[in-house]
Amino acid sequence: MKFWCGTAFMNTSEMPAVAGMLDANGYHGILVSDHLVYPKEMKTPYPATPDGKLFWPPETEWPDPWVLIAAMAAVTTDLHFGNNVYIAPARPLLEVAKQVATAAAIAGCRVSIGLSAGWMRDEFELFGQDFDNRGRRLDEMVDALRALWQGGWVSWQGEFYDIPEMTIEPHPPHPVPVLCGGESAAALKRAARLCDGWVGTAYTLDEAEHVIGRLNGYRRDYGRENEPFEIIATVRGEPTPDLYERAAELGITGVMVSPWANWERTHAGDHRDLKKPAERYREPIERFAEEIVAKLP
Template sequence: MQFWSGTPFLNTTAGLELVPMLDDAGYDGVITADHLIYPKVLNSPYPDGSVTPPWPPETEWPDSWVMIGAMAAVTTRVRFTNAVYVAPSRPLLEVAKQVATAAVVSRGRVSLTVGAGWMREEFDLLGQSFATRGKRLNEMIPALRALWRGGWVSWEGEHYRVPEVMIEPHPPSPVPIMCGGESDAALRRAARLCDGWVGAAYSWDVAVSYVERLTALRREYGRADEPFEILLALLEVPTVDLFRRAEDVGITAVMCAPWMGADGVDPNDVRTFRGPVERFADDIIAKCR
């Protein structure tokens, strides 16, 4: 079982202060999140049906790949991914260049977790089609793998056409691509095209239902025997037994934020996170290995 933590909803500099603690304490990975802007006029409905998303407009959303580069510079072993990166809101070559550069400066410690996105306003501001985002993402995944090979590379598809070019630096090893999202299209995308799936926070029964659905879809696509990562958070009391049971059903990694709700923690002072971070590492992570 892998244990990942995140920087979403922390201010930007606090995230940079937290990551070395996680690296030192033995956590496996760190998650970044992605939004470009919060429009004053927001017409796109949030995926859960809410009129507005559950965070205020002034919430900080630092660029995922700038943050990953900065965090890689102050760590030595933790890995990095997104939950999630709205890749189809950006041009294909921009995504290829950003992720490849992060893979090089981190010495291969990154994976890319993509999502189709829900905020039309971001797509419009970036000049990308919102209507075709799912189809373009399905094509972007194999296109990125091709463009990261190194040397002269090209891609010819329905939505993207890249003549023979050289994109350097290229990743030192294949970058795993995972998919986020809970729709049938997202789960199928993960099972058919990706190396894993990243979910949100669920009760035990709901988490198991997603694992079972993904297992069935991977079998449908003839990929049941291939390695596949499942990363999510469990809305359960954290215990060694819980995480061992999670591993047994096919969950390979869990998200955790042990400072949340802990005694003596000041959310505005990351130094107070150290105690809960280290206690969780000693009481849970060390005993799960």
């Protein structure tokens, strides 16, 4: 089992030091969340709460994922980096290709990208990107990014993007795994058809079994059920080796954990556990590594 930690709601300045602690204690990686802005007058209701309101305050920090990943990669040696998730279609294709390639040049084979279509129309409009065709553009972006990251003279022609022959350097020294998030039929089909894996949210074991069953059904439909495939999600419950062994039996290859915080409290809007100096993270990181990480293959 691969153990990933999230960075949402933490203080940006503390994250490189926390990454070093995770690296030293055998965790597999860090997943970085993404938002561009917090509009004062938001047009889009948040889909994950009954009243459509966000559960984080306006002053919450959402650092640029690739700047942060590069900074953490520079102070670690084994830790891997990904997203939960990155709203790629809110940005121009070449900007995404360039930022990820640069981070991969710094981190080597320790970088993956976890993409999603996103939900906040406001962000797309502020960046001049079409919200209504974001899913179809994301489908094309997956193949386009892989082409643009090959190195040398590269180009792309598709329905939405027309990139003439050019070089983009530095290019990733190794192929960058592409994962996708989301639970809609379109999102699960995208992951099953185009991607190297899927990034979920937080589930009980029963909930995880249901959504993974849907995902694997689509993988069978596309003839990809026997290909290597990463499945990353938070598993809700008391953290024990048994919980994560049962998650592995469902096909989950990586779990996102926060040894320093309570998931329910965090998602109820209480972020006190996440707003502290980096050194305060050391004890829970080391304890979880000893009690859980070291006991699972």
